[in-house]
Amino acid sequence: MENIIKEVKSGIKLPLMEAFYTIQGEGMHSGTAAYFIRLGGCDVGCVWCDVKESWDVSKWPEVDIEDIVDSALEYPGRLVVITGGEPLMHDLGPLTKLLKEKGFVTNIETSGVYPVTGEFDWICFSPKKFKKPHPSIYELADELKVVIYHQSDFAFAEKHAEKVKESCKKLLQPEWSKKDRMTEHIINYVKSSPNWKISLQTHKFMDIP
Ligand SMILES: C[S@@+](CC[C@H](N)C(=O)[O-])C[C@H]1O[C@@H](n2cnc3c(N)ncnc32)[C@H](O)[C@@H]1O
Numbered sequence: 271m272e273n274i275i276k277e278v279k280s281g282i283k284l285p286l287m288e289a290f291y292t293i294q295g296e297g298m299h300s301g302t303a304a305y306f307i308r309l310g311g312c313d314v315g316c317v318w319c320d321v322k323e324s325w326d327v328s329k330w331p332e333v334d335i336e337d338i339v340d341s342a343l344e345y346p347g348r349l350v351v352i353t354g355g356e357p358l359m360h361d362l363g364p365l366t367k368l369l370k371e372k373g374f375v376t377n378i379e380t381s382g383v384y385p386v387t388g389e390f391d392w393i394c395f396s397p398k399k400f401k402k403p404h405p406s407i408y409e410l411a412d413e414l415k416v417v418i419y420h421q422s423d424f425a426f427a428e429k430h431a432e433k434v435k436e437s438c439k440k441l442l443q444p445e446w447s448k449k450d451r452m453t454e455h456i457i458n459y460v461k462s463s464p465n466w467k468i469s470l471q472t473h474k475f476m477d478i479p
């Protein structure tokens with residue numbers, strides 16, 4: 271038992287909710303084949319979260335990172351997206367090191383509330399009103415992807431956009447249940463503030479994972 275706890279703490283084993291080969295549906299890499307690794311555990315509490323079943327870390331088996339990477343190697347794509355839950359609740363150093371050794375490009379989806387561990391080629395930072403991001407995320411984020419649920423989320427997006435690095439891509443993504451109402455506002459916003467782009471959850475339209 272003690273050994274398992276040690277392995278989990280050091281990132282040798284990680285709580286795996288699911289892993290699947292699909293098309294990245296969102297953000298700057300939308301349309302690219304990718305192997306998704308979804309880790310359990312999140313304490314951010316977004317009211318509109320589309321994977322609430324991920325939150326309770328104790329529900330998910332602790333899987334050896336070698337087994338996670340071996341499963342990814344069965345597919346031809348060499349892009350891995352680590353998501354969750356909030357994946358940065360865990361030490362991602364050992365997993366990303368192994369993925370890089372095997373030739374994978376490593377991307378992450380994060381709320382940024384915990385410091386980044388591990389080696390990433392692309393960091394998608396999606397800040398939340400429900401828990402403040404860790405200040406270290408702003409200089410690391412390659413993509414700022416803000417979910418638009420309410421009109422006030424545009425001002426929230428601008429507040430975070432001020433802090434990211436110059437090269438960081440800025441995207442607005444309609445919250446899925448509010449998309450019929452909010453997409454029109456997002457279109458108008460991007461037309462008048464063209465430094466922003468639209469991100470849609472295209473996998474949901476395509477009915478794929
Ligand atoms: C489920 S989260 C997991 C990663 C991390 N916890 C985060 O929030 O970035 C993956 C992405 O889905 C977005 N997302 C979650 N629920 C959504 C919803 N109902 N509509 C649109 N985007 C959503 C998040 O903002 C994030 O960019």
Ligand SMILES: Nc1nc2[nH]cc(C(=O)O)c2c(=O)[nH]1
Binds near residue numbers: 354
């Ligand atoms: N196809 C697909 N693309 C995604 N991009 C981000 C996702 C996530 O849940 O983090 C996701 C997801 O769950 N599926």
Ligand code: SF4
Binds near residue numbers: 313314381398
């Ligand atoms: S941070 Fe991500 S996983 Fe956690 S509740 Fe929010 S959207 Fe869901």
Ligand SMILES: [Mg+2]
Binds near residue numbers: 320321
């Ligand atoms: Mg998703």
